[in-house]
Amino acid sequence: MDQTSAPIFEALEKFRKMRVVPFDVPGHKRGRGNPELVDFLGEKCVSTDVNSMKPLDNLCHPVSVIRDAEKLAADAFGAENAFLMVGGTTSAVQSMVMSALKSGEKIILPRNVHKSVMGALVLCGAVPVYVDPECDARLGIPLGMSLAALEKTIEKTPDAKAVLVNNPTYYGICSDIKSIAALAHKHGMLCLADEAHGTHLYFGEDLPAAAIRAGADMAAVSMHKSGGSLTQSSILLTGPRVNGDYVRQIINLTQTTSASYLLLSSLDISRRNLALRGKSAFAEVVKLADYARGEINDIGGYYAFSSELKNGGSVYDFDRTKLAVHTLDVGLAGIEVYDILRDEYDIQIEFGDLGNALAYLSIGDRIRDIERLVSALSEIKRRYARDKNGLMENEYIAPAVAVTPQYAFYAPKESLPLRETAGRICSEFVMCYPPGIPILAPGERVTEKIIEYIRYAKEKGCSMTGPEDAAIERLNVLKQEV
Structure with a gap:
């Protein structure tokens, strides 16, 4: 097929030039009703925020x-x-x-x-x-x-x-x-x-x-x-x-x-870009990530891991575009490094957990940005490194599944202080976001180990989401044991 084509984008460009009078939604009518939106997003963007119609198809x-x-x-x-x-x-x-x-x-x-x-x-x-x-x-x-x-x-x-x-x-x-x-x-x-x-x-x-x-x-x-x-x-x-x-x-x-035609056209244009230039673009991403790992590991203390983890089984292969860095050996939780990079160095990485930080590299990254990240990590080590005693090891906690997620989510429930929920069946999600992997899911039994993990993650500054109680001081559990 002709991968140089972008049908949605091309149809939008044709439609934009037709100067059609809009008596349909959205109500901003090509931005005329919301000039501040036009100032923020630009006339071209707002003028193509349109609704489904015959020339533009329907998702x-x-x-x-x-x-x-x-x-x-x-x-x-x-x-x-x-x-x-x-x-x-x-x-x-x-x-x-x-x-x-x-x-x-x-x-x-x-x-x-x-x-x-x-x-x-x-x-x-x-x-x-x-x-x-x-x-x-x-x-x-x-x-x-x-x-x-x-x-x-x-x-x-x-x-x-x-x-x-x-x-x-x-x-x-x-x-x-x-x-x-x-x-x-x-x-x-x-x-x-x-x-x-x-x-x-x-x-x-x-x-x-x-x-x-x-x-x-x-x-x-x-x-x-x-x-x-x-x-x-x-x-x-x-x-x-x-x-x-x-x-x-x-x-x-x-x-x-x-469906947003801004999102649809971005998919169309991005697919075309990757089909035509993805091979060379991602080769450069791998090159940047490998270079960054070498520089970070040369700092000492940090461990930017890669393909050496492969074992033929549970690590069958490794995605070398991922720049994940283990931080505990410099005495800092990953989330602490995440916060310092953002608050003091104006560097926003993807996430930090209790032991690792992840910088997400892709087609828009540049070598000078990598250099800035490496320099910041080196300086963070010099300024903040400490003994790692007292830091909780990041670990996977196997779930104790009692009932199905659907049953637990919709079953009668009660709200209890987090510290009093050990042994009860959770009816909601608890997770750090990112990455959005649940610490607890509906239907799983709460344990003292999980409570301590949640408490520690909150203390270290992880962004916790999921429960009705935004402060995560309380947790919804099933009213009756099953």
Whole structure:
């Protein structure tokens, strides 16, 4: 297909030049009703914030330019179908899970999944069966799903309908997605991939395997992360084993009927950019990340990890575009480094957890920005380094699942002080965001270890989200034990 084409963008440009009189929504009428919005976003941007109409197609039932853009995206990614998503990858993940599963059906997945996966289980009533990931003792991070662990889980749960895998994790850890997909298919299960952090895998060279090309049946891909489109724009990919028309029906259950053409056109333009220039662009990203790791490791104390973690199992491969740095050996939690970089050096990295910090590199980064980051980290070590005694090690806490997420979320509940919830069943989410991986999910039993982890994360300044009580002094738990 002609990857130089961008059908949605081209249709918008043609429409903008037609000077059509708007008696439809949005109400700002090409910005005339909201001049401050025009001043902020620009006339060209606001004038193309339009509603669905025949010349511009309709995302809920595309028949022309959006359909063509989706076909081009499917071709670029090597998928059977590509669905443009304007509700973020959260919407793509939830549509993926709900397309594969119905109420009461089981899905095998690692526990270190994004909250969107757990939210999908709340919505559709599917039952999670966890493969607890191995952890790196030094880094305190969960690793990938090993094939051996998956095989054992399938033996115990042969009636599961799907397997879900992170490809890659936030930290760059990749499982053997090709073998996982083959094993799932052997047992009559679908293979789903959360590729929120893996757009570049489809376009770069010498990178880990992209899920759809490795045989996965569906993949939720965050184009706005490493792909360069506008925030909240995403793509859901499907393979030949999946009924695309049914997936569209599932998507339309929750996705807006007023899709933003700013988001849609950004997906269209970004797909074109990656199809034409992605190979060279991501080669440069890898080069920058490798250089940054070398410079950071030369500082001493910090550990910017990479492909040396590969072990053929739980770390089958490593995404070298990810610049994750272990910070505990300089006596600082990752979240502390995150805060210092922002507050004192005007450097905004992606996130910090209890032991690591992550700088997200992609197609817009420059060598001088890398140099600035390295210099700041060196200075932070000189100014703030201390003994690491007393710092909590980042660790994966295996969940104690008591009831399904859907049951717990909707069951009668009561609010208790956090310190009094040990032994009770949680009915809401608790997580640090980013990365948005739940510490607690609905249906899991609260333990003293989890309470201490939450308390410590709050103390260190992690951004905590999920519960009704924004201060996370209280937690909703089931009224009656099950």
